[in-house]
Amino acid sequence: MKNERPETGGFFQRDRSWHPPAFAPGYKSTVVRSPQRAPISFGNTLSELTGPTFGHSLLGPLDNDLTVNFAKPGESAIGPRIIVYGRVLDENARPVPNVLVEFWQANAGGRYRHKKDGYLAPLDPNFGGCGRTITDEDGNYWFRTVQPGAYPWPNGINDWRPAHIHFAIFGHGFVQRLITQMYFEGDPMIWKCPIVRTIPDKKAIEGLIAALDMESTVPMDSRAYKFDIVLRGRRSTLFENKLEGN
């Protein structure tokens, strides 16, 4: 499917009972970082309908391979090798082509390459932890990495994050912008995590759990996980009735 005509229809309103609420005290950091007043709504103007675009020429050849994009020549990161792939779709189940997908994660031991991460698990000298790609004409993306480890964090006295990969996704409009986290099928830590549990609906949580896909696994090389991402849909231009000048 080609995306030939610029899309100009307004975006569906976000379902804020599906997303986590701003104030979710089980995740302590939200307590003083959550607005208390209701957000204000108005119909989408061009400021919301438009957004930045990025050409495939932006990408370096290793941007979507975290096993080698920070490694010394001939070496690679330590950990279970995996491929993560999927599609970026909108709520109308249409592919969202040519959008930048960025991701970051801890290494196989649960340690981030960040000066504020003081966890005693060691850094991997061959692992940086970030990557990016751009969806193709059908909304597909993929990258190779090592499966990240769980790690402890100062929330409750014994809280551990499940293994996860952070995702940041652009759509075609600035208000489609989304950050989320991908979890792994079968991880028992998912259902104990205060950050996961900020999401009220179990179905919404299941939408963040990538499925192990043995059919896409590369034998003797990397297991595969499938993670589809859904961005806000937009109304059909056919139904829009805008005044001159917009």
Added chain:
Amino acid sequence: MVQSLTRLKETASQTAGPYVHIGLTPNYCDIGGIYPEDLGVRMVNEKTRGERVTYKMRVIDGTGSVIKDALIEIWQADADGLYNSPSEPRGKADPNFTGWGRQASDPETGVFTFGSVKPGRVPFTDGRPQAPHVSLWIVARGINLGLQTRMYFGDEAEANAADPVLTRLEHQNRVPTLIAPRTGDTYNFDIYLQGDKETVFFDV
């Protein structure tokens, strides 16, 4: 029963977490050699049209503390009021202006600095001109869903007084939370996440 609408649900948001900069500004946090430079750090070049301005922003939590682990992205029109986007129907924007910026804050002061140009005016849904503005998206540890707001310009009092978004706010005493005062070529914009001075956020 009726036919199903068969729509998908949007993927649920999660916090960007304290290490968001690994993914979105890796050079800033000393992960060099993967990307030539951090995306979005430069919005203008020597050929960009319009008045050069600087935005200095801070994000402040409910205790009055300046947050230093947030990340801000901005999106704005060029000097003629056109967006550099395929969805811009009114003409071609300045090719030397991205319209999009992304910054981490200074690690000591918490100040976000964007070098940009002052945007032109963009129509509202009914065709009336909006006052010049910059759209913001703020993510951080402790923010479960990216916060959307706008920055308006302190030296545009007349346009601000007629702006279709600002004039529709029920609590007009909150309008100043969206307006950045100007000093020289710099606009200073403090974003209060919570409390008496809470910035107006949008669900758009």
